[in-house]
Amino acid sequence: MNDQLKHMSTEVAKGLMTRREFVGRAAALGVTAAAANAMLTTGARADGHATPVRGGMLKIGSGGGESTNTQDPALTASSVPLNNLRAWGETLVEVSPEGEIDFRMAESVEASADAKQWVFKIRKGIPFSNGKDMTPDDVLKTMQRHSDEKSQSGALGIMKGIAEMKVDGDNFIVDLETANADLPYLMADYHLMIQPGGGMEDPGAAIGTGAYTLEIDEPGVRHAFKRRDDYWDSENRGYADEVEQLVLNDATARTAALQSGQVHAINRVDPKVAALLDRAPNLSVKSVAGRGHYVFIAHKDTAPFDNNDVMLALKYAINREEMVDKILRGYGSIGNDFPINASYPLFDDSIPQREHSIEKAKEHYAKSGHDGSPIVLRVADGAFPGAVDAAALFQQSAEAAGIPLEIKREPNDGYWSEVWNVQPFCASYWGGRPVQDQMYATAYLSSADWNDTRWKRPEFDAMLNEAKAELDDAKRKELYSQMGRMLREEGGVILPMFNDFVDGVAANLGGWIEDPNSEMMNNKVMIKGWVTDA
Amino acid sequence: MHPVLKLIAQRVALGILLLLAVSVLIFAGTMMLPGDVAQQILGQSATPQALENLRAELGLNEPPVTRYFNWLGGILTGDLGTALTNGRDIAESISSRLGNTLFLAFWAALISVPLAIFLGLLAVRYKDRWPDKLISAVTLTTISIPEFMIGYILIYFLAIQLGWFPSVALFNESMNLWQKLNAIAIPVIVLTFVVLAHMMRMTRAAILNVMQSAYIETAELKGLRMLTVIRKHAFPNAIAPIVNVVMINLAYLVVGVVVVEVVFAYPGMGQYLVDHVAKRDVPVVQACGLIFAAVYIGLNLIADIVSIVSNPRLRHPK
Numbered sequence: 001m002n003d004q005l006k007h008m009s010t011e012v013a014k015g016l017m018t019r020r021e022f023v024g025r026a027a028a029l030g031v032t033a034a035a036a037n038a039m040l041t042t043g044a045r046a047d048g049h050a051t052p053v054r055g056g057m058l059k060i061g062s063g064g065g066e067s068t069n070t071q072d073p074a075l076t077a078s079s080v081p082l083n084n085l086r087a088w089g090e091t092l093v094e095v096s097p098e099g100e101i102d103f104r105m106a107e108s109v110e111a112s113a114d115a116k117q118w119v120f121k122i123r124k125g126i127p128f129s130n131g132k133d134m135t136p137d138d139v140l141k142t143m144q145r146h147s148d149e150k151s152q153s154g155a156l157g158i159m160k161g162i163a164e165m166k167v168d169g170d171n172f173i174v175d176l177e178t179a180n181a182d183l184p185y186l187m188a189d190y191h192l193m194i195q196p197g198g199g200m201e202d203p204g205a206a207i208g209t210g211a212y213t214l215e216i217d218e219p220g221v222r223h224a225f226k227r228r229d230d231y232w233d234s235e236n237r238g239y240a241d242e243v244e245q246l247v248l249n250d251a252t253a254r255t256a257a258l259q260s261g262q263v264h265a266i267n268r269v270d271p272k273v274a275a276l277l278d279r280a281p282n283l284s285v286k287s288v289a290g291r292g293h294y295v296f297i298a299h300k301d302t303a304p305f306d307n308n309d310v311m312l313a314l315k316y317a318i319n320r321e322e323m324v325d326k327i328l329r330g331y332g333s334i335g336n337d338f339p340i341n342a343s344y345p346l347f348d349d350s351i352p353q354r355e356h357s358i359e360k361a362k363e364h365y366a367k368s369g370h371d372g373s374p375i376v377l378r379v380a381d382g383a384f385p386g387a388v389d390a391a392a393l394f395q396q397s398a399e400a401a402g403i404p405l406e407i408k409r410e411p412n413d414g415y416w417s418e419v420w421n422v423q424p425f426c427a428s429y430w431g432g433r434p435v436q437d438q439m440y441a442t443a444y445l446s447s448a449d450w451n452d453t454r455w456k457r458p459e460f461d462a463m464l465n466e467a468k469a470e471l472d473d474a475k476r477k478e479l480y481s482q483m484g485r486m487l488r489e490e491g492g493v494i495l496p497m498f499n500d501f502v503d504g505v506a507a508n509l510g511g512w513i514e515d516p517n518s519e520m521m522n523n524k525v526m527i528k529g530w531v532t533d534a
Numbered sequence: 535m536h537p538v539l540k541l542i543a544q545r546v547a548l549g550i551l552l553l554l555a556v557s558v559l560i561f562a563g564t565m566m567l568p569g570d571v572a573q574q575i576l577g578q579s580a581t582p583q584a585l586e587n588l589r590a591e592l593g594l595n596e597p598p599v600t601r602y603f604n605w606l607g608g609i610l611t612g613d614l615g616t617a618l619t620n621g622r623d624i625a626e627s628i629s630s631r632l633g634n635t636l637f638l639a640f641w642a643a644l645i646s647v648p649l650a651i652f653l654g655l656l657a658v659r660y661k662d663r664w665p666d667k668l669i670s671a672v673t674l675t676t677i678s679i680p681e682f683m684i685g686y687i688l689i690y691f692l693a694i695q696l697g698w699f700p701s702v703a704l705f706n707e708s709m710n711l712w713q714k715l716n717a718i719a720i721p722v723i724v725l726t727f728v729v730l731a732h733m734m735r736m737t738r739a740a741i742l743n744v745m746q747s748a749y750i751e752t753a754e755l756k757g758l759r760m761l762t763v764i765r766k767h768a769f770p771n772a773i774a775p776i777v778n779v780v781m782i783n784l785a786y787l788v789v790g791v792v793v794v795e796v797v798f799a800y801p802g803m804g805q806y807l808v809d810h811v812a813k814r815d816v817p818v819v820q821a822c823g824l825i826f827a828a829v830y831i832g833l834n835l836i837a838d839i840v841s842i843v844s845n846p847r848l849r850h851p852k
Contacts, residue, residue: 070620219622220805221799249796261697
């Protein structure tokens with residue numbers, strides 16, 4: 001269905017246009033009356049989304065699952081297990097699509113004046129799927145499990161700044177070593193699903209406070225869930241009686257499953273086919289600008305990247321528009337060599353955009369005095385979709401500026417252990433974080449494990465800590481702006497583009513919300529979506 | 535001992551020895567993978583201490599020979615160990631996966647083997663005439679197109695346009711046989727296309743080879759019908775090479791279908807192996823490797839035994 005017809009059919013659904021008018025106008029566009037009527041039914045249904053429909057079976061097809069997956073939240077790192085977590089578990093708080101704190105297991109939160117102590121009031125009478133009520137003690141134990149050095153939890157980095165945690169009545173209290181105005185955002189991390197007894201005994205049991213219980217668990221194949229009758233928030237979540245996630249790692253298999261009606265939604269639509277897919281009847285492609293970005297990262301402490309003129313030459317040489325056009329097919333936006341964009345709160349849009357300039361690249365390259373030996377960029381297909389092609393484009397535009405960029409292709413297998421964060425110059429991606437503090441603390445703080453550009457600046461760290469403690473948003477914004485400018489000017493990260501989340505959705509899926517936090521409605525499509533014709 | 539039995543016993547003993555040798559190779563091979571499983575489990579932020587602890591826990595510090603014999607001992611007693619990445623029992627995971635793979639392979643074989651032999655006979659019957667040429671052209675075309683491409687083309691027509699079969703070949707226990715067959719219809723067709731040409735051409739070549747013998751000429755001169763000549767005189771003598779190529783293709787249907795599994799998201803052995811190789815889950819990789827080797831060796835063994843048994847010179851010793 002083309003855009004105009006789609007738009008018109010939603011007008012009908014909203015009552016702004018009559019059916020007769022629609023069929024007439026569709027005929028003017030060369031569509032037969034029968035086809036127009038059929039379109040209208042799907043179009044109207046697609047927009048009959050204001051009121052949730054209960055019942056039925058919602059199926060999604062996702063890439064990003066392996067037969068090695070578990071249900072242990074601590075070990076969750078890819079899309080499929082993350083969707084599963086959201087189905088059976090819940091965190092203290094969540095981040096809403098608007099970037100605000102949405103209270104789940106906590107009903108409110110209060111900070112001390114210095115932002116060092118945070119008090120979460122825990123909801124009462126919320127049952128786990130094993131029948132027991134969730135208590136503040138379960139919250140405490142969960143947080144303790146993830147802060148244990150031996151836990152191997154993906155949330156370990158988040159828990160590092162915590163000095164002490166305790167329970168006082170209905171409250172869960174966190175004392176921080178240094179102030180952090182964004183602590184509630186950190187508690188929204190998906191690893192921190194509240195489990196009975198903290199999940200210490202059986203972390204992969206999939207027992208939580210979520211809307212669904214796990215019925216079938218076949219890692220790498222499929223995961224099926226059943227709605228819970230005793231779910232506390234059934235007004236707002238858990239509309240389908242059953243939800244199922246099929247693991248479809250092959251992009252073509254995913255699109256075929258959506259086209260043949262086997263699933264209601266898929267993630268990671270290949271940008272190459274997105275426009276074509278959007279034209280197919282009964283489905284649409286949803287693209288949400290997020291915080292994820294594709295990067296070329298150089299170690300700032302290794303020659304020749306310690307020479308800032310070499311870095312600037314590379315940054316000017318890369319053609320950002322071309323990358324967004326050719327690699328992302330327009331499903332994204334250009335980057336400015338620091339990892340923050342307008343999706344973040346407190347983003348400063350007055351920081352000038354770096355333009356593609358062969359002259360400036362030449363100028364900086366000459367000034368750097370680089371000996372002309374090849375600058376080796378390592379890349380693999382798995383670094384990000386289209387990474388090898390992006391590197392080739394980069395090489396061409398660098399060549400035009402006389403920079404001897406050499407591409408070394410690496411195998412996907414072992415890329416994240418042998419190349420990324422090990423070799424001095426390679427392609428990579430970041431999924432972004434809900435707030436600037438967390439993004440910088442994960443990858444640009446001197447002491448960060450994932451400081452993959454070896455960016456070590458005491459003054460940058462100091463600003464980050466200052467911003468953390470600052471409760472005045474204007475001052476924080478100013479600090480973040482300075483940090484962004486500094487990284488843009490001197491950092492080891494070449495950031496040509498921010499990628500959109502591109503999902504495919506069938507017309508009979510209701511309740512779709514654009515959520516910039518992550519793909520598939522921030523991985524909540526199974527709990528917040530509904531099936532309209534079931 | 536009867537010479538046939540003796541030959542078979544020798545062949546079986548050789549097969550077992552070969553399997554043992556393969557087990558050594560698999561064990562040595564997995565040890566040569568870059569990085570070890572402890573590093574893969576802990577990921578990027580692994581501290582040296584944590585690595586050390588995990589290695590000790592997983593027994594990675596023991597000498598390789600000890601580890602090899604522990605592993606082999608486990609396998610002989612039916613214990614394949616647990617997957618390092620998610621702690622699941624390997625034997626349990628593999629049995630369902632292997633069952634799925636065999637299910638798919640069984641139906642593909644059930645269609646492709648008789649079809650290939652029938653088409654091969656037909657091609658001989660009409661040698662160098664249009665049926666022969668048509669059969670060759672079609673089967674050679676399907677074997678020349680990569681299997682994922684055939685898969686995508688069939689998905690487009692049979693699943694998306696016509697809606698006859700699902701594009702994702704997933705089935706579960708609650709389905710009846712008919713529904714399961716419906717679910718795997720497209721992959722079965724793809725696999726049939728992929729193995730058909732090889733078996734068909736081998737059948738054709740083997741029979742044509744025999745057809746040049748003097749005794750065939752005698753049979754023809756006796757005035758027997760062409761099909762009778764093929765059926766009674768040529769085919770029995772071509773069994774050995776045909777069985778050989780059939781077994782190779784059956785083995786392929788079991789161990790070589792990873793591409794088809796990916797395209798149809800089919801939960802078989804191939805995808806299971808690939809996932810665990812990527813995570814350096816060595817016990818799983820070793821178990822899969824050994825099973826695959828056993829399938830190959832076992833099917834080749836059957837082919838050899840059939841050749842031995844069908845050899846009249848051995849059946850009637852002087």
